[in-house]
Amino acid sequence: MIYIIVFLLSLLFAYLANKSKSKTECVFLLFISALFPILLAGFRDITIGTDTGNYYGKLVQALRYNTFDQFRKISDMEVGFVLFTYLCSKITDSQIVYFIFVHSLVIIPVFMAIYKCRSFVNFANALYIFYFLFYCTTLNTTRQAIAVSIVLLSLSYLVYNEKCKSLILIFFAYLFHRTAILFFFIYLIYIFTQKYNIRQNLGKYFIAITFILMFLYVLVNYFNILDVIIGQRENYATYLLSVDDSNISKSSLILYLFVFILIWRAYILYPNNLLSFFLIVSLFSIGMIFLTIIAPVFSRLNMYFNIIQVFSIPYILNNRFVAFNGKKKKLVSGFSKVTLFLYILILWYFSVIIKQSNQVYPYLFI
Template sequence: MLPYLLIFFISIFCTFLAEKTVDKNKILFFFFSAIAVLAPSLLAGFRDSGVGTDTKIYVDRVWGVFKHVNDWNQFYKYYTRDAFSDIEFVYLLLNFIGSRFGEKVNIIYFITSFVITLLVYLSAFENRKKSSMWLVMFIFLFGYYNQSLNLVRQTIALGIGLYGFKYLEDRKWIKVILLLILLKYTHNTGIFYIGFAGAYLLSVLKYKAKYITLIITLFCSIFIFIYFDFLIGFLVLSGILPSKFLFYLSGDTIDYTSLFIFHFIISIILMTIYVFKINSLEKDSLLSFAFINLLGSILILTSLVSVWSFRVAFYFLFISECLFLPRALYLMRNKRLEYIIMMITIIFLYLFFWNKVYIINNDNDTYPYKSEIIDNF
């Protein structure tokens, strides 16, 4: 537990200092920013194989193949001949780049974590006038960092989706299309970012009967559970999803009710912020934030249908909680007492969540932290 807490504190504190110096001293800003990003990246890079379930499932295996790839032509030949099974191109490209620097698997552990952390940090930086940078990093580190040591490819996709959200928000449609293409070649589940984009637009655009439409949408999301197999089968047969998604069909399940409760509580907090007396433009944003988070919370319950399907919910929750939640709290900054109460509540909830899910339950197999590299120092 201690290595995580120490590194998390260093990263969050340096993010706070970077935010304070961004307009005053560029050298200090870049110095603190580098530490904020590198600290968790190095922690991931130094870890032993097995810290994160998927290191044993595909990360080590794919890296092992790249030990025998000598140049780009050989890599491309392997890729076109499907030598890497169903592993997506962006992840393979990171492996190819990393393999140019050595043979130790820790290289790809570091690179993937660096990409994820950098994308989150850049998102925090670009939203610094709408939310506190340190809070974005706090929510990522205590909510999703340990998960990123397991679900490596998907978390890279989530990071890209988080950073690319600005294009959706600004209605830059060509860049949104390019973002979707990039997500598809980063992780197959990236196609579900379309669902997030649709839900966001549904909640943020102005039209009549908006409240009724959002309520009906939440109600209709229940039908995902009833027709889950049909939806997955149709998307696979139509070529929208690859055949690997047939594994998502109902069968083995997992009870993530407690995970649903946590994210549902976050949705309630967003709704609570919504009812405060904030001007109408801000209320529209808060309604969108709460709707997206609530929809993502409901999708978590698809784990009761399929052991894999709950991953779809992360395309809603990752952006909602890493970006929308800090924005919502930032809107409350002038209401001092309410702001302090909400901030303390959020910090406590994520600390409790991290300890319960990643330490006590050891979801994603990241505890205890082990590092032969550090032990040998």
Template sequence: MFICSLFFIYIGEQLDVEKNLKKTAVLVGNAVFYVPSIIKMTTIGGIYLLAILLPSFLAGYRDYTIGTDVLVYGNIWFHNAILSNNFWNYLEWANNSSIGVLYATFNYVVSRFTSNVHIFYFWYSFVETALVLMTLRKNRIDIVLGMSTYYFLFFNLTLNILRQSLAMIVIVWGFNYVTEKKLWKYLLIILIASGFHSTAMIAIIIYPLYWIANNREKLLNVFVLSVCILFIVFSEKLTVLALNIGMLNERYSDYLMNSNIRGGFFAHLLFCLPILILYLTAKNNIGGSRDSQRYNGFRLIVAFTTVLSGFNLKYVYLGRVTQYFDFLFLLAVPYIGNRYYVKIGRYRDTLVTKLLIYIYLITYWIIIYGVQNSGETVPYILNFN
């Protein structure tokens, strides 16, 4: 299903290259027809839509044994929405139960049209996949490589963390406001993401990290970076404090201590280390200050989340916290694959970088989701009932 979706994305991307032309050639059999650009844009939109529908269908009609959150609260809160006739009462109920208000709203809206929970999961995955695609297009990053990163690193993970996955994708979508130094807009994005999962507040650290990466004041950088690391390391104690004063529901302590969704320390090291090595060894293929700033920002974020892998040995809950930095790989991986080259002998090209990345993506999926069965999503079972 991933391969089919990537194929349609590739076709759409190739057609999109010529989007500024008034006419384009469309090959049908052995004949070439010239069609107006409006028809072409409709065709491109249809191809991208088909690419999004395929993984959404896969996620929507999964068996209830696929994805830990399905039986924990996914099915329950959708059925609660079906039985609720008053939206505000349902929202208050969800909020008191530490279910994000935007996640609850999504449930309620879908429940007005269907009582089939598979339809809810379908639309939820559709929104996630569409947001990832829109983010890649907005950042003008290699879409095929970016979507491959999403499918092989994160798709199985999204089946296990319903609320948090959409919260993290929203953060990635708003990353442009970090690079453009629009703090208030980025804070608004964090607020929206918090509507799906309250842990999205941790993403505020991304803003100073990016600033540090492009600041020459070394002493100040060390101070801010130390504060960021200490904040994350002691986030468990901050969570306990929030639990004691009633700011969080008690189930968050169990949530933070559950790190088995992606294999713990060694899995996270496998996730980070290959990309960090690329960022430290690959050479720049495209110049420009904006490009340099993004490279510095992504390199520090990749290094930061790699360092946090070491803390995972002692602080189990960090497996949940670091995911907000991990999801930025949706941009960091295709960015370096499209703009930086790896030199092998006299041969140097971004194609080598891309090949290494694809090997990394497939290897990671096989080891983590296939062999270790992290998140219990393999073998994949469909359920149409």
């Protein structure tokens, strides 16, 4: 099928980029790799994705207005996406070109983030996680997908202690989707885990995370905090309607529990600040999945926690975290990787092909 073919071609070039000794050659190969998912999104039919027609409708609206202020007044979306759509309308009226531009904002930040963290993240492994866990969702939640991708780039700067650039990117993500403000909380988690050793008090942190999630549930379900963040009740209603089936979250729970166990095991054996951050974020992610079963809207909020798996899974699959030596170490590392990647593929097949979530299968060209 087209998704598998595109993903494999992109992963092939990412693998070659990972092996390249030349920086210029590496960047070129990653550019080719990025073209495949971008073009796949650009050439899709307007029926692929639950809100694709709505976004193309915004471009059609923008074509009718001569000034940005006029278009802004009739738009109910965040100013960043409104400005982006308006600028696109001055370049093209083509649906294909517009969606290529839009998905470039989704894919390019992900590639930039992975490239920046190449010292501890394998290109192909990270992209495998992104494609089979997140790509099909990006064909629906377009504005939030852009925000989530920018947030991942923000994290890549934060990991290298470039806090100012990281904060600027959080603000930039907020301009595309207001829920990106949630990443500021993740930003604080990262700062906290770099300063304090969580190993001795993991139980206390687990209890604290439980209470924080309960508090968040109350805010969302009883005080309509998302209504306030997103801005308008109509927008909030649309946001709720675009939420995925919670059955998918139940299936993904096994995956994230397995990932948590791998992170916890690695942290016990080889504790470091980055693993402690991944551990806390993984706990929040699992907690949000449980909340999703109760209130499906949390599946959208959890995207900001889940996207970090693009970094954490390849990081923990590094065989230096395996408590064996020689051939046994390679065998255990290889078995863990194959098991995890195979389950992710099965989960993707169940979600996209069988459950047909996100309305992306069967794929249709324009």
